[in-house]
Amino acid sequence: MCTTCGCEDHAHAPHPKGESSGWFRRVSLERSLLEKNDAFAARNRRHFQERGILALNLVSSPGSGKTSLLVATLERLAGSRPVAVVEGDQQTSRDADRIRAAGAPAIQINTGKGCHLDAHGVEHAILDLAPEDGALVFIENVGNLVCPAPFDLGENHKVVILSVTEGEDKPLKYPDMFAAADLMLLNKVDLLPHVDFDEEACLGFAKRVNPSLDVIRTSARSGEGLQAWIDWILARSAALAR
Amino acid sequence: MHEMSLMVSMLEIIEDQARQEGFRRVTRVTLEIGQMAGVDPEAMRFAFEAGTLDSVAEGAELIIEETLGRARCPACGLEAPVEVFYEPCAACGQAPQEIIAGRAMRIVSLDVD
Numbered sequence A: 001m002c003t004t005c006g007c008e009d010h011a012h013a014p015h016p017k018g019e020s021s022g023w024f025r026r027v028s029l030e031r032s033l034l035e036k037n038d039a040f041a042a043r044n045r046r047h048f049q050e051r052g053i054l055a056l057n058l059v060s061s062p063g064s065g066k067t068s069l070l071v072a073t074l075e076r077l078a079g080s081r082p083v084a085v086v087e088g089d090q091q092t093s094r095d096a097d098r099i100r101a102a103g104a105p106a107i108q109i110n111t112g113k114g115c116h117l118d119a120h121g122v123e124h125a126i127l128d129l130a131p132e133d134g135a136l137v138f139i140e141n142v143g144n145l146v147c148p149a150p151f152d153l154g155e156n157h158k159v160v161i162l163s164v165t166e167g168e169d170k171p172l173k174y175p176d177m178f179a180a181a182d183l184m185l186l187n188k189v190d191l192l193p194h195v196d197f198d199e200e201a202c203l204g205f206a207k208r209v210n211p212s213l214d215v216i217r218t219s220a221r222s223g224e225g226l227q228a229w230i231d232w233i234l235a236r237s238a239a240l241a242r
Numbered sequence B: 001m002h003e004m005s006l007m008v009s010m011l012e013i014i015e016d017q018a019r020q021e022g023f024r025r026v027t028r029v030t031l032e033i034g035q036m037a038g039v040d041p042e043a044m045r046f047a048f049e050a051g052t053l054d055s056v057a058e059g060a061e062l063i064i065e066e067t068l069g070r071a072r073c074p075a076c077g078l079e080a081p082v083e084v085f086y087e088p089c090a091a092c093g094q095a096p097q098e099i100i101a102g103r104a105m106r107i108v109s110l111d112v113d
Ligand SMILES: Nc1nc2c(ncn2[C@@H]2O[C@H](COP(=O)(O)OP(=O)(O)OP(=O)(O)O)[C@@H](O)[C@H]2O)c(=O)[nH]1
Pocket: A060, A061, A062, A063, A064, A065, A066, A067, A068, A069, A089, A095, A142, A143, A144, A187, A188, A189, A190, A191, A218, A219, A220, A221, A222
């Protein structure tokens, strides 16, 4: 095509004025901006599948209690299952340290300015962690209710954590994340007496965005709901083995 | 601001294409961004300016074609525009509907020298 006149004909004589030759070529691509991430994610998924590994991608806004829930979960699993944890944060290895203190192998990925984990980074962490066949792999994403949503990591399920201090309207405000998840953990339910959180409205909003979303009420503090969450995990892990 | 990492992916695709097709300079990049893709076109433009410095696409014009959301109702077959993906069908109330347009984020074409 010609920039000066927009014609499709490459054969006519160049336009006389202007510094550029006026000629360019248009290359049609139709390539997704997510294609590379999706390819790594597919590779991770194959890796997990071949080894009977259940991988969960934990997503939420900062401070909803992802690490606290993981620590409490690992304590309850108490070595009954092989586990591995990938921790994503922009800075520090504090969360990985908390996981290791709970007795599980963990690798911290610092994303720097990046606001989400990507499938390539997770692949490296998984290769380093080398989880056993049949392991439970927990991937704690960077605390952010928006950016991690479009980036598939190769997980079996996304688990979205919403704490009762964040407000009941979050599923409607950040629908992509709640739509992409298979389970919502409604965390910090021990604080319900202290906040004006409309639980019924919250569940209504969540189901509106994602009618097939499972919901478990949890408290990492009191331990409420943790057995139901562990049962949810173990049922999905058992389904893989079959 | 995941637009920055989308921009990195975009540059990888462009550099890759430049090697394959042997062009040295990109003068225009046309992107399709669906209105329900969760991508902010303004943030994308900002990331493009910063991200293309010292690349084959430095100084290139960025065209963003925003495509509108469209859904097809699995129950009654109605096809209609939507703004949020969980909107129920206007005719029969069915939700969720099948989203048939408006979630893409892709490079459509490159103008190259
Ligand atoms: N009361 C109460 N506090 C909790 C609960 N779960 C977590 N917290 C507190 O909430 C704060 C944040 O918890 P974290 O586990 O660090 O949250 P996170 O989601 O891992 O945070 P980031 O990784 O920074 O996004 C801490 O002060 C926890 O002690 C809970 O169930 N009840």
